[in-house]
Every structure is written in C-alpha cells, then in structure tokens.
Amino acid sequence: MAAAGASVFTGASSPFFRRELPSSGIKLKSVRFPSVTPRFAVSVDRVPATAEKGNSAEAKRVEGSGAAEREKNGWEEENEKQRRNGWKDYFEQAKELIKPDGGPPRWFSPLESGSRLENSPLLLFLPGIDGVGLGIVLHHQKLGRIFDIWCLHIPVADRTSFTDLVKLVERTVKSENQRSPNRPIYLVGESLGACLALAVAALNPGIDLILILANPATSFSRSQLQLLTPLLEAFPGPLSPGLPNILSLTGGDPLRMVLDNLVKGLPLQNTAREIMEDFTTLSSSLPVLADILPKETLLWKLKMLKAASGYVDARLHAVKAQTLILCSGNDQLLPSQHEGQRLFQLLPRCELRKFDNGGHFLFLQEGNVDLVTILKGTSYYRRGKYHDYTSDFILPTPDEAKKIIESYSLLNVVTSAVMLSTLEDGTVVKGLAGIPSEGPVLLVGYHMLLGLELVPLVSRIFTETNILVRGIAHPMMFERRKNGRLPDPSSFDSFRIMGAVPVAGTNLFKLLSSKSHVLLFPGGMREALHRKGEEYKLFWPEQSEFVRMAARFGAKIVPFGTVGEDDFGQVVIDYDDLAKIPYFRSEIESLTNESLQLRADVSGEVANQQVHLPGIFPKVPGRFYYYFGKPFETEGRKQELRDREKSEELYLQVKSEVERCIAYLKEKRESDPYRSILSRLLYQATHGFASEVPTFEI
Known part of the structure; x- marks a missing residue:
C-alpha cells in the first residue's frame, strides 16, 4: 500500500509512526486522543481473512489443502518474524523515538500491529523505567490482530511527575470509556507502568479496566534499586x-x-x-x-519509582479491576515473585502467572513469553462486559498448538493411541475419516480414569483432521479460591488455549450454534474418579441432557468408547477407602466444598462428585484405543425430539453405542501384537521411531 510518511515528532522522520494516506479498498480510521495530546498515528481498520475466521466454526477446518497450506504459511511467517524481534527491534526503533523534540508524553499506535478483529478493545501500554513505549514491540503484530494498541511514550528529557502521568492516562481512559462504554480497556504495564495502571484503576473503580501487570514496581521499597540512587549521585560525570x-x-x-x-x-x-x-x-x-537513560533521567525515574510505589500501596484497597500479574523468577531489579503473590492476595479479582526463568524485561524475552498466548490461556481476552467462551475465543495458532502438543509428547508416545472410526455406510476404518468434518458435531463418550484419554484424543483429531474439538470441562479448570488447595488454574492454561469451556448449558448452546465440534462426557467426574472394579462402567444421568440441545441445531452425535486405563494403572485405594479415614474424609469434604458443585439437582451415582485423588498402582504401560461409532443424525428431528420419550430413546441408543464401542475394543485389543510398550519400542527401533505402530486387524 502506498503511503506518505509524516513525522510524529517535529523535525523527525520515522518509519514506525506516520500518517497514512487512503488508498483504494482500505478504510483508514484515525486514532482518537484527548485534547491534551496530539493525534499522530492511524491504524488500518480491516480484518484479515484469518482474523475474520477467528470466531467461525469454519475456521476449525480449513477446506482444501491449498487453503490450509496458505494459512499455515501465513502464521509461520508471523512466528518467524516474532523470533527475529525483541531487543534488536527495540534498540533500532528506540533510536528514532528518543530524538529530542521538546514534546510532552504522548500516545502512538504502532503501524505494524496491522488489522484487527471487529470491536476489538483498546489496549494502552504503559512503559517501565525506560519510558520509550516499545516494551511490547515483540508482540505488536499478534496483539494488533485483537486489540487497538496505543503505547505511551515519555521523552527522555521529560520531567512529568508520576501523579501527572496518572492524570494523563486517566483522561485517556475516561475519554475512551465514554466513546465505547460497553468494551473493556486494557492497561498493560511493566514495572513503573504497572504502578500507573494500578493508580488509574484505584481512581476509576466504575470503569471496566483489565490490568496486565508485568513485574510491578510496587515492590520498590523492598528492592535493591534503592541503593542505586546514592550510587548514581556519587558517580562523577556522564553515565x-x-x-x-x-x-x-x-x-x-x-x-x-x-x-x-x-x-x-x-x-x-x-x-x-x-x-x-x-x-x-x-x-x-x-x-x-x-x-x-542518561544519568539525570535515571535519577529522576528512580525517584519516580519510589513515589509511585508509595502512592499505589496506599490505594491498593480501591482497586477493583480484573487483574493478571505476570512475575519473573529471575528479576534482578525487583523481588517480583514475592510481590506478585502479595498483590494476588490483596486484589479481589486477580490471577497470577509465574515465569521462573524470566528476567525483569519480561515482554522482551524472546521465545518464552507470548502475551497473546497468555491472554488465551487465562481467558482474559474479552470484547464485552463478560468473557464469552465462544465469541471471544481465538483459535490457537499452529505454533501454539504445536508447542502444547509437544509438551505432551511423552504421553502421546507412551499411549500410542489406536483410532478407529465409522463411515456413513457403517464401515469401520482405521483413522478418523468417520468423524464428520462439518459441524455442529457432538462427540459423546466414556471418561477414563483421571481423564487420561483427553490429550491423545484432542491432539490426534487436531493434527490429523485440522478440527479443534471444544471440550466441556469441570469449572475447577478455570477458577479456584485464592487460599484453596485445588490445582492452580495455570495448570490448565493449555486446555483453555485449545478451546476447553466450563460445563454449562449456555456454553453448550453457544458452541453448537456456532457449528463447533464439542467433546462431552456425561459421566463427568464420577467416571473419571471411579471406584475399584468400575473400569469402563458408564455413570450417566437419567435425563437426556444433551439430546434435545443437539437436535435444536441439527448436530450429529458421535458416540465413542475408550479403552486402556487398566493397562496403565489399577485403583487400589478409592473414595470408599479414603472416606473411612477421618483425616482423608475431612480433606475430601474440604476440596469438594471448594469446588463448584455440579449436578446437585440430580439423583443417582452421577451426582456423587466428591473431589479426591485415588491411590493408583502403576503398571507397565499398555496402549490406548478409541472407537468412534456411526453418527446419529438429529437434523430435521427438532420437533420430534422435543418429546421426552423420543429424546430418551435416542439418549439410550447413544449410551448403548458407547458401551458397544468399549466392548469391541476390549475384545479386539487382545489380538493386538503391539499392546505392550516393549513390543512397540522394539518395532520402532527396527522401523524408525517416527513410524506408525500397527495394531489388530479390523
């Protein structure tokens, strides 16, 4: 696109900050600024093809190998560009920004952030002690797909006080909130910028703010940075x-x-x-x-850090904003992990993520910290007042999916899953050709011990069919009490990136209405935490919970069975055993009360949702087997399946088919010569470790 460059700063020419002249086919939208700050940047308001598909089920399966290859290559180019960025880009672009111009602090919008999703929220980046505003340069392109990005630049010679900087950011926040009251405003701050974000949030509890804070300088009074001020004052000459x-x-x-x-x-x-x-x-x-950071500026910033820390500490009680704290374990400037834990306990709506190998400049740490991926994993991205797991969901990039799948590579190798599916004519085939490519599709199956089947199932479907299966998951994967003992939600970030949503009728409704592929285990926790001798026994509710919902959208219901848990371990201490011991009974009651209660209104064993960890005796690993039965069509049966008896009949048919699939696998695996991990390893040693291990004849 032809463009004429105009300097942001008087007398300077910059390739990073310029006004763009309209050209055919592209709509330009000026960035709005409060009257106290100049307008000097524009952003291209056009959604690229990949972004347009972000909330469509069609994006879950890219039709045609050519289209798939084009999309894959596009993301790979972006990922490669990210790998080349970081400190190098920071220094190159900083050379232009730090040229003296006598101007006040001001906002700029990076042009490389590109086009974004419709109704994208505003993201204000508040810099750290450097003040340049390029602290998220590594993330501009990916963030620009989902945000309208403004970065605050504080000129080197500027001596605006912390309280005046707070007022500047506050004016911008109020102005933009008035313009778009139904959309949140993100304040992303590192170090000093995190103090700015907290101060603005404390002064504006009625505005919908989301704070993303990296290594907040609220810990300045407990850091070694205090020692730097007298050292600099005693240091003769320039720095x-x-x-x-x-x-x-x-x-x-x-x-x-x-x-x-x-x-x-x-x-x-x-x-x-x-x-x-x-x-x-x-x-x-x-x-x-x-x-x-010349000597005089560094001294000024250190004094500002001290003032900012005290200012914010006195107002933390007033912060009501949704907050995500990112803290580094290798921060040489601030005690960031201790401070992150302190703020996590003090702030009412706060989540914490730790990066043990991260340094102080977390956002410039190449390869380890991806801000967009973090927002996906924490479910912190939203475009309205509340997070919507369907409309706010952003598909994982191939790079994100690859990293997640590779992180479970050992489990996938050890389980060496066998996948069978059923074609429309009833033919059973090896592979996943029988899974319908067009949604909505509801995959309904048996939940193995501890949900061990999930990772091989979702990863194989994704890698072999390019279909992202949205799992209906227990709420404990999404939130917990601050002082609770349930697993930290960060343990499940990868599941959320891959599309998991909390179990709720509204979420199932939205997923099916968006033509998604949905994974459902009616037995829930009761199956995943079954007792001794209950392997492969279904614990489904009496009501046909999902049938009428599937019929409403004409979804195909695909029953499937999974087998193999008994080849990996055996339950030797179950809930019944633990409940007999007072200490463990008390622990189970505590954990269960801490978790959101599900199916409290149903009867039978499926309502028995006690949270506990059974004692499992490990075995020499066997193999996992999956069998997807023939899909049940509900298209055109919406009125018919409104009848309770009809829906109950289909419900029992689906359940019976799941049990049949399990029985089939249990029988057929007996003839699998590679059921044992030892035989599989021997096969791969002779045929290559990338080779697919055979199984029984169908």
Whole structure:
C-alpha cells in the first residue's frame, strides 16, 4: 500500500509512526486522543481473512489443502518474524523515538500491529523505567490482530511527575470509556507502568479496566534499586563509562545473555550465529541505552519509582479491576515473585502467572513469553462486559498448538493411541475419516480414569483432521479460591488455549450454534474418579441432557468408547477407602466444598462428585484405543425430539453405542501384537521411531 510518511515528532522522520494516506479498498480510521495530546498515528481498520475466521466454526477446518497450506504459511511467517524481534527491534526503533523534540508524553499506535478483529478493545501500554513505549514491540503484530494498541511514550528529557502521568492516562481512559462504554480497556504495564495502571484503576473503580501487570514496581521499597540512587549521585560525570557494570543488574549483561542462549538447547548450526547476534546487539546498543537513560533521567525515574510505589500501596484497597500479574523468577531489579503473590492476595479479582526463568524485561524475552498466548490461556481476552467462551475465543495458532502438543509428547508416545472410526455406510476404518468434518458435531463418550484419554484424543483429531474439538470441562479448570488447595488454574492454561469451556448449558448452546465440534462426557467426574472394579462402567444421568440441545441445531452425535486405563494403572485405594479415614474424609469434604458443585439437582451415582485423588498402582504401560461409532443424525428431528420419550430413546441408543464401542475394543485389543510398550519400542527401533505402530486387524 502506498503511503506518505509524516513525522510524529517535529523535525523527525520515522518509519514506525506516520500518517497514512487512503488508498483504494482500505478504510483508514484515525486514532482518537484527548485534547491534551496530539493525534499522530492511524491504524488500518480491516480484518484479515484469518482474523475474520477467528470466531467461525469454519475456521476449525480449513477446506482444501491449498487453503490450509496458505494459512499455515501465513502464521509461520508471523512466528518467524516474532523470533527475529525483541531487543534488536527495540534498540533500532528506540533510536528514532528518543530524538529530542521538546514534546510532552504522548500516545502512538504502532503501524505494524496491522488489522484487527471487529470491536476489538483498546489496549494502552504503559512503559517501565525506560519510558520509550516499545516494551511490547515483540508482540505488536499478534496483539494488533485483537486489540487497538496505543503505547505511551515519555521523552527522555521529560520531567512529568508520576501523579501527572496518572492524570494523563486517566483522561485517556475516561475519554475512551465514554466513546465505547460497553468494551473493556486494557492497561498493560511493566514495572513503573504497572504502578500507573494500578493508580488509574484505584481512581476509576466504575470503569471496566483489565490490568496486565508485568513485574510491578510496587515492590520498590523492598528492592535493591534503592541503593542505586546514592550510587548514581556519587558517580562523577556522564553515565556511559560505567553503564555496562550497572546494566549487569538488569539482566542486560551481554555475557549473561550469551550464557542464557547456550542453555536454550538451540540447534548446533544456529547456536554460534545467535550468540554472536545477541552479543553484537547488546554491545552496539550501549550508546542507545545511555541515551535512553542518561544519568539525570535515571535519577529522576528512580525517584519516580519510589513515589509511585508509595502512592499505589496506599490505594491498593480501591482497586477493583480484573487483574493478571505476570512475575519473573529471575528479576534482578525487583523481588517480583514475592510481590506478585502479595498483590494476588490483596486484589479481589486477580490471577497470577509465574515465569521462573524470566528476567525483569519480561515482554522482551524472546521465545518464552507470548502475551497473546497468555491472554488465551487465562481467558482474559474479552470484547464485552463478560468473557464469552465462544465469541471471544481465538483459535490457537499452529505454533501454539504445536508447542502444547509437544509438551505432551511423552504421553502421546507412551499411549500410542489406536483410532478407529465409522463411515456413513457403517464401515469401520482405521483413522478418523468417520468423524464428520462439518459441524455442529457432538462427540459423546466414556471418561477414563483421571481423564487420561483427553490429550491423545484432542491432539490426534487436531493434527490429523485440522478440527479443534471444544471440550466441556469441570469449572475447577478455570477458577479456584485464592487460599484453596485445588490445582492452580495455570495448570490448565493449555486446555483453555485449545478451546476447553466450563460445563454449562449456555456454553453448550453457544458452541453448537456456532457449528463447533464439542467433546462431552456425561459421566463427568464420577467416571473419571471411579471406584475399584468400575473400569469402563458408564455413570450417566437419567435425563437426556444433551439430546434435545443437539437436535435444536441439527448436530450429529458421535458416540465413542475408550479403552486402556487398566493397562496403565489399577485403583487400589478409592473414595470408599479414603472416606473411612477421618483425616482423608475431612480433606475430601474440604476440596469438594471448594469446588463448584455440579449436578446437585440430580439423583443417582452421577451426582456423587466428591473431589479426591485415588491411590493408583502403576503398571507397565499398555496402549490406548478409541472407537468412534456411526453418527446419529438429529437434523430435521427438532420437533420430534422435543418429546421426552423420543429424546430418551435416542439418549439410550447413544449410551448403548458407547458401551458397544468399549466392548469391541476390549475384545479386539487382545489380538493386538503391539499392546505392550516393549513390543512397540522394539518395532520402532527396527522401523524408525517416527513410524506408525500397527495394531489388530479390523
């Protein structure tokens, strides 16, 4: 697109911040600013094809190998660009931004953030001690798909006080909230910027703000940074000669970065090149760093940090905003993990994520921290007053899905899942060809012990058919009490990225209405935490919970059975055993009360949802087997299945088919010569470890 560049700053020309002239076929929308700040950037308001499909079920299966390849390559190009960004881009773009112009703090919108989803919320980035505003440069492109991004730039020579910066951000927040009152405003702040975000939130509890805070400087009074002020005041002359030594405190020491890269496990052919690039980048950028934080500016910022920390600490009680704290375990400037835990306990609507290997500048840490992925995993992305698990869901990129699947590679290798499915004519085939490619589809099956079947099931369907299955999951995977003992929700971030939603009739309704592929286990926790001798026994409710919902949208119901848990472990201590011991009975009651109660209005064993961990005796691993039966059609049966007897009849047919699939697998696996892991390993040793291990004849 042809564009004429106009400088953001008087007398300077920048490729990063410019006004764009309209060209045919593209609609331009000016960024709005409060009257106290200049308008100097525009954003392209056009949704790319990949983004348009973000909330459509059609995006779950890209039709045609050509389309799939194009979409895959597009994401790979973006991911490759991200891998090339980071500190290098920060320094290159900072050279333009830090040129003195005498201007006040102001907002800019990075042009490389591109086009975004419809009704995307506003994201205001509040920088740390550097003030440049490029702290999320590594994330501009991905964030730009789902946000309208504005970044705050504080010129090097500017001496605006912390309280005046708070007023500046507050004016912007109020103005944009008045313009779009039904959309949240995201405040993403690191260090000093996190203090700004908290201060604005404390002063505006009635505005829908979402705070994303990286290593908040609210811990300044407990950090070693306090010692830097007298050191700088005693330091004669300009800072440049001693800058490398001071920078070693920030994790920016070139030698440290070189050593970090050595332990990353980089491919041998890339190691030397990337180490030299890191070293060269840091070494050549020392003058830029000295220009960003000259002695006088650094002293001013340190004093501002002290004032900001005290200001915010006195107002934390007033913060009501939804908050996500990201804290690093290797922050050399601030005690970030301790501070993150403190804020997590103090703030009422707060989640915490820890990055043990992260440094102070978390958003510039290449390869380990992806802000968009974090928002997906924590379910913190929304475009309205409440998070909607359907309309606010963003498909995982191929890179995200690959990383998640690879993180479970050991489980997938050990289970070596066998997948069978049934074609429309009733033929049973190896593979997943029998699963309908067009939604809505409801996959209904048996929940194995501890839900062990989930990872191989979802990952194989995704990799082999390009279908993302949306799992209906227990609410404990999404939230817990702050002082509770249930697993931390961060343990399930990957499940949320891959589309899991809390069990609720409204969520099933929305997923089916959007033509999704939905995974449902009617037996729920009762099946996943079954007792001794209850392997492969279904615990389904008496009511036909899902049939009429499926019929409403003409969804295909695909029953399936899974077998193999008894080849991996045996329950030796179950709920009945634990309940006889007072201590464990008390623990179970505590955990169950901590969890959201499901099916409290139903009767029978399925209502027995006690949260506990059974004692399991491990075995030499066998193999997992999945069998998808012939789909039940509900298209055109909406009126018929409104009748309770008719829906009950179909419900029992589905249940019977699941039991038949389980019985079939239990029988056929006896003739599988590779049921044992030892025989599979021997086969792969002779045929290659990437080869598919055979199974029984159908």
